[in-house]
Amino acid sequence: MExxxxxxxxxxxxxxxxxTLFLAGMGFSxxxxxxxxxxxxxxxxxxxDSAIVNVKSYGFVDLEGAKTSAIIVEYNQNIKSDSVDKNDxxxxxxxxxxxxxxxxxxxxxxxxxxxxxxxxxxxRIYVNDNPEISKNGGTKEGKYxxxxxxxxxxxxxxxxxxxxxxxxxxxxIGEITGKNGKITAGTKEVSNYTLSEETQTRKSGETATxxxxxxxxxxxxxxxxxxxxxxxxxYIGNGGFKATKAYSEYTGKxxxxxxxxxxxxxxxxxxxKNKGNISVVLHMEHAGANDTDPMASxxxxxxxxxAASKEIQEKNPAIIIVPQVEESRRSTNDVVSSSEANTAxxxxxxxxxxxxxxxxxxxxxxxxxxxxGGMLLLNMAAQRDNFFAGIAILGSQWSNNYNKEFxxxxxxxxxxxxxPISFNGFGLDKKNYQNWYYMISDDNVLVHTAADDLMxxxxxxxxxxxxxxxxxxxxxxxxxxxxSVEEQNKIDRKMTAHDNTKPGTGINWGEFSKGSHMSxxxxxxxxxxxxxxxxxxxxxxxxxxxxVEQLKNKWLGRDKDGxxxxxxxxxxxxxxxxxxxxxxxxxTENWKxxxxxxxxxxxxPNAEKIVLNKRTGETYTKKSYVEMVRKLYNLLxxxxxxxxxxxxxxxxAEK
Numbered sequence: 001m002e003x004x005x006x007x008x009x010x011x012x013x014x015x016x017x018x019x020t021l022f023l024a025g026m027g028f029s030x031x032x033x034x035x036x037x038x039x040x041x042x043x044x045x046x047x048x049d050s051a052i053v054n055v056k057s058y059g060f061v062d063l064e065g066a067k068t069s070a071i072i073v074e075y076n077q078n079i080k081s082d083s084v085d086k087n088d089x090x091x092x093x094x095x096x097x098x099x100x101x102x103x104x105x106x107x108x109x110x111x112x113x114x115x116x117x118x119x120x121x122x123x124r125i126y127v128n129d130n131p132e133i134s135k136n137g138g139t140k141e142g143k144y145x146x147x148x149x150x151x152x153x154x155x156x157x158x159x160x161x162x163x164x165x166x167x168x169x170x171x172x173i174g175e176i177t178g179k180n181g182k183i184t185a186g187t188k189e190v191s192n193y194t195l196s197e198e199t200q201t202r203k204s205g206e207t208a209t210x211x212x213x214x215x216x217x218x219x220x221x222x223x224x225x226x227x228x229x230x231x232x233x234x235y236i237g238n239g240g241f242k243a244t245k246a247y248s249e250y251t252g253k254x255x256x257x258x259x260x261x262x263x264x265x266x267x268x269x270x271x272x273k274n275k276g277n278i279s280v281v282l283h284m285e286h287a288g289a290n291d292t293d294p295m296a297s298x299x300x301x302x303x304x305x306x307a308a309s310k311e312i313q314e315k316n317p318a319i320i321i322v323p324q325v326e327e328s329r330r331s332t333n334d335v336v337s338s339s340e341a342n343t344a345x346x347x348x349x350x351x352x353x354x355x356x357x358x359x360x361x362x363x364x365x366x367x368x369x370x371x372x373g374g375m376l377l378l379n380m381a382a383q384r385d386n387f388f389a390g391i392a393i394l395g396s397q398w399s400n401n402y403n404k405e406f407x408x409x410x411x412x413x414x415x416x417x418x419x420p421i422s423f424n425g426f427g428l429d430k431k432n433y434q435n436w437y438y439m440i441s442d443d444n445v446l447v448h449t450a451a452d453d454l455m456x457x458x459x460x461x462x463x464x465x466x467x468x469x470x471x472x473x474x475x476x477x478x479x480x481x482x483x484s485v486e487e488q489n490k491i492d493r494k495m496t497a498h499d500n501t502k503p504g505t506g507i508n509w510g511e512f513s514k515g516s517h518m519s520x521x522x523x524x525x526x527x528x529x530x531x532x533x534x535x536x537x538x539x540x541x542x543x544x545x546x547x548v549e550q551l552k553n554k555w556l557g558r559d560k561d562g563x564x565x566x567x568x569x570x571x572x573x574x575x576x577x578x579x580x581x582x583x584x585x586x587x588t589e590n591w592k593x594x595x596x597x598x599x600x601x602x603x604x605p606n607a608e609k610i611v612l613n614k615r616t617g618e619t620y621t622k623k624s625y626v627e628m629v630r631k632l633y634n635l636l637x638x639x640x641x642x643x644x645x646x647x648x649x650x651x652x653a654e655k
Contacts, residue, residue, distance in 0.1 A: 048172035048186030051075050055190045056131065057093070057168035058146075058221040063522045064155045066162035066222065066299040068093045068120070072131045073145040073170050073190075078179040081127040081140050086147075088125075088174030092189065093149060094165045094213070095120035101211075109519075110154040110482070124148040131221065141179070158288070158518035162299040164213040166220045167193040192219035217295075224305055225298065230264050231308070233294050241323075241351070243344035247419040249337040249404065252411035259344050260324040262294045263352070264308045266317045271359050278356065279318035279364040279535060281307050282349055284373025286395075286521070290327040297324050302525035303368050316535040319360070321352055325372075332375040334455070334579060335587075336401045337408050342376060343421050346383075350424075363389060363539040370394040370521040374447070382439035383414075385427030390444035390537030392530040395520035397449075397459035399575040400436040406593045406635050437466055437570040438551040444506040444537040446496065448524045450515035451478075458578040460509050462589075466573075469564035470550040472504035481512040481523035492529040504548045506541070517580065555590060593636055594643040600629045601646045604653045626653045 054074040059067050071091055096119070098107045104116060111119070128134050129142035138146060147170070169191030176183050193215040199207055225231045234240050240258040247254055265271075271278060289300035298304050306312065307320050323345050325331045331341040353360060367377040367388050374396025381388055404413030416423035416430060423433070432438050449456040464474045477495040479488065496508045512523050524530065553569030577587035586599050603610060607625035612618045620628070629650060633641070641647075 044180070045182035045184050046180075047184050049188060049190075051077065051178065051183045052170070052172065052186065052190045054219070055168055055170050055192050056219040056221055057166040057192055057215065058131070058133065058223075059166055060222065060224060061299050061302055061305040062151070062154075063302050063526050064158055065160040065301070066165050066220075067151055068149060068166055068168055069151050070133050070149060071147040071168045071170055072221065073147065073172075074131065075143045075145070075178060075183070078141045078143050079127050079145060079183075080177040080179075081138060081142075083175075083177035084125060084127055084145060085174065086122045086125045088172060088176055089122065089145075089147060090171045090173050090189075091120075091122060091147060091149070092167070092169035092191065093120045094167050095153065095155065097167065097213070098155075107156055108153050109156045109522075112152040112154070113150070118150050119153045120149050120151075122147055123150050132223070154522065158522060160300070161291075162220065162222075162295060163215045163217060166222075167191070167213050167215045168219075169193065192216050217293075222295075222299070224308075225262075225295070229308075230266060231262060231298075232265070233262050233298075235260050235294065236292055241344070241348045243340070243347050245421065246340035246343035246347070247414060247422070248340040249342075249408055249411055249414050250333075250339050253340075255340040257329070257340070257344070259341070259348065260292055260294045261348060262298050262304070262322040262324070264304070264318075264320040265356075266313060266319070270313075270317050271356075274317045275359050277317075277361045277364070278359045279316055279366060280349075280352065280360055281318050281320045281366045281368060281534075282345070282377070283307065283320060283322045284331070284345075284367070284369030284376050285322070285325070286369075286371035286373055286518075287325075287327075287330055288371075288518070290325050290330060290372075292324070292326055294322065294324040297322050301370060301521045303370070303521070306525060306531065307368065312531055312535075318366075318535075319352060319356060321349060323348060330372065332372050332379065335407050335577065336379075336399055337404055337411075338376060338379055338414065342379065342414070343419055345376070346380070346422050346424070364535070364537075365389055365539070366534050366537070367391040368393065368534070369396065370524070371396055371517065378440065378445075379436075380422070381443055381445075382433060382436050383422045384424065385429055385433075385439060386442070386539055386542045387426055388443070389539040389542070390446070390534050392446045392534045394448050394524040395450065395453055395456050395517050396447065397456045397463075397578075398436060399459055399462070399577075400434070400570055400573055401575065402434055402572055403574055403593055406596070406632060407587075410631055410635060432552060432571075435552065435569075435571050437463065438547055440507075441467070441472075441504050441548040441551055442506065442542045442545045444500075444542055446508045446510070446530055446533055448510045448512065448520060448527075448530070450481075450512045450517065450520045450523065452515060453517040453520060453580075454582050455578045455580050456517065456520075457511065458583070459575075460511075462576055463507075464509065465564065466551070466570055467504055467507075467548065469568055470504070470548050472502075472548055474504070475508040476511065478511040478513050481515055481519075481526075485526055485528065488527045489529040492527055492533075496533055500541075501545060503546045506545055557590065592640070592643075593632075594640040597629065597633050597636065597644050598646060600632065601644070601650050601653075604629070604649065622653070626650070630654065 056072040057068045058070040126138035127142045128138040128144045128146050169189040171189040172186045196212045198210045198212045236258045240260045244256050245254045283304050285297035289297045325341045329341045332338045374393030378398035479491045551569045554571050555573035556565040556568035574591045576589035577584040607622045612620045
């Protein structure tokens with residue numbers, strides 16, 4: 001039995017020994033297979049078409065609007081930094097796209113580095129673990145490829161939407177290495193934008209097709225407006241300002257509506273430290289930025305971003321308000337009237353002043369704006385006398401028009417009676433509020449226009465002449481906008497360095513010797529001095545200065561030599577109207593309502609060629625034109641109706 005037991009035990013040991021070796025072999029084999037499998041995974045490659053999961057544009061607000069400074073490419077895995085080279089990518093951004101389509105000469109106004117053709121091209125590329133640029137060159141690995149691009153240029157155009165200029169597209173054309181293996185060249189561009197065709201009708205009746213670029217707003221990164229920037233963006237349906245009983249000179253109606261806007265507020269520490277001395281800046285954009293998206297105004301010029309910059313805020317902490325005006329509510333028009341946006345903006349401004357009462361120095365409320373926005377500010381300056389301590393505007397003008405109700409197809413002109421919100425009693429002069437020249441004659445105003453901006457420049461020449469006739473020289477200088485910023489600052493500073501204690505001497509006009517209307521804010525916002533000047537102004541200065549009393553006198557006309565008659569003011573003067581293309585044939589200096597009707601009746605045979613809407617090219621029908629003329633005729637006094645010599649032609653046209 002013992003022998004048998006020993007034999008069995010030996011067999012078991014042998015069996016277990018064999019099994020151990022077998023299992024060890026199996027274990028070794030399994031590990032080898034696993035290693036081989038992992039090795040296979042590492043060496044496996046995929047196309048960039050599959051690996052790239054997102055493309056975003058990253059940028060800032062420059063003089064001509066939002067500008068892409070980098071393209072962010074997101075992968076589905078970490079990328080090894082030493083495998084990435086700028087030759088691995090082809091990119092598309094706004095300037096590259098536009099140069100290919102229109103050529104360098106039609107795209108670039110100023111080539112800052114004097115290297116033609118490198119605009120928007122790749123300057124630097126690296127890996128990062130966050131979707132942002134890096135001063136130190138990124139990280140060793142990360143799922144974001146950062147492609148920085150050249151921004152040393154000024155674009156020719158203006159009125160550029162950020163959803164166009166922030167377009168970005170990427171095609172990987174080389175091989176790079178990711179955490180899971182090789183990523184080979186892709187076959188297509190991955191982008192944040194789409195292209196579509198839009199047909200437009202010109203004034204001539206011809207149609208033209210325009211390519212529209214639309215970048216996905218969710219794939220645009222503008223760090224200047226992130227959650228820690230101090231900016232808050234309020235949209236319709238999500239924090240927009242609810243205006244009530246807002247009066248429109250266009251329609252004569254009152255509107256309740258929600259107005260989008262953006263606001264910059266310094267942090268609590270800054271507010272408390274500067275309590276009682278916080279400034280307020282109301283910034284108004286041009287009509288090209290009309291939209292429902294508050295980002296449209298914030299990004300269409302450098303003004304708001306500049307006012308909120310660290311450099312300015314450290315010296316002059318300020319709350320900045322940027323209302324967003326919809327196209328249908330265009331705040332002002334070229335026949336010197338304003339919409340319901342006028343009232344709504346006063347309401348918004350009043351609400352901010354109430355919310356931050358105690359923090360704000362109400363002697364330091366300022367206005368900045370260009371074109372349409374500057375026009376509204378000039379109008380507002382006469383509605384609440386000496387409300388603004390100073391106004392710095394670009395490419396903007398206003399003028400006196402006693403017959404506003406006539407000009408606006410029967411809608412009564414804005415007045416203290418029909419718009420008590422805008423005329424809230426602050427400095428209200430019921431006797432002279434319509435005499436715009438007189439009302440602003442004690443204000444602090446710094447305006448810049450461009451020589452080729454026929455409307456704004458012409459009207460400031462007229463303003464200069466009316467003041468001169470009253471014995472006041474408006475400070476004026478002209479210079480090349482291509483001079484260095486330092487030189488332009490010196491010229492601007494010298495222009496305003498005069499005795500400004502006398503009535504009318506608070507107005508200063510700087511003129512760029514070249515440039516169209518829409519170039520004005522590109523040139524103007526590169527100059528630093530206007531903001532320096534603005535924050536130096538105080539409400540009390542204007543009050544102490546006083547107004548030019550002679551301007552309260554009636555308009556006496558001109559003598560045979562074309563000189564304004566001695567003692568003439570601007571009361572009752574219907575000023576010369578200018579258009580973007582020059583003088584109006586209808587609304588000339590001291591125009592009379594009956595003269596206008598005469599001219600309009602004479603044009604009845606050409607009614608269907610007369611443009612109703614300059615923006616769309618829409619023309620009148622003969623019926624609508626005749627109806628408009630009849631409406632205006634009916635507004636005339638009995639005496640003026642008798643002076644319409646061709647009234648019978650109107651009656652014939654109505655038949």
